[in-house]
Amino acid sequence: MDEKAIETGLLQKNEKALEEAIHHYSPLVATIINNISNGSLTTEDIEEVLSDVFITLWNNSEKITEGKLKGYICCVAKTRAINKLSSVKHNLVNIDDYDPEDDFSIEDETEIKDINQELKEMITTIKEPDKEILMRYYYYYQSAPKIASAMGFTVDTIKYRLKRTRNLLKQKLTERGFSL
Secondary structure (H helix, E strand, O other), X not given: OOHHHHHHHHHOOOHHHHHHHHHHHHHHHHHHHHHHHOXXXXXXXXXXXXXXXXXXXXXXXXXXXXXXXXXXXHHHHHHHHHHHHHHHHHOOOOHHHOOHHHOOOHHHHHHHHHHHHHHHXXXXXXXXXXXXXXXXXXXXXXXXXXHHHHHOOOHHHHHHHHHHHHHHHHHHHHHOOOOO
């Protein structure tokens, strides 16, 4: 089944389509979870997150934008992995380390959402291969050496391109009135 057929099947609540999605996207989801957790999650935690991703896919198949199945799955995987990692780390936090001054205000949260929206729009304008490098590093949590190996660049080239792209994005955000 291709992505379009899987999307259609999921919308029709076809279990075969879910099985195909699991078969096709599990390696990608596992890679995202492993890259985010960086060895901090147990095998059971990783399996739980993997299952949660596909349960979420099944339960929310109507929310998938046509042609965006892979992106949707990646976003869910990223969110679920971060949440799991946070809950595991939260259990290890010492209450004495909590500082109420560290809490974000509603204004801070709103500005973060605005910045994220601007960044999403700006990323669409970045030319290749810088866009792919940025996506691999920040969205798929791949290390610079792993990206370099996959894309045929040196590690220093990847780091330089990331730095240059970050500076460009920062400059554009500053020009649009965001304080960073």
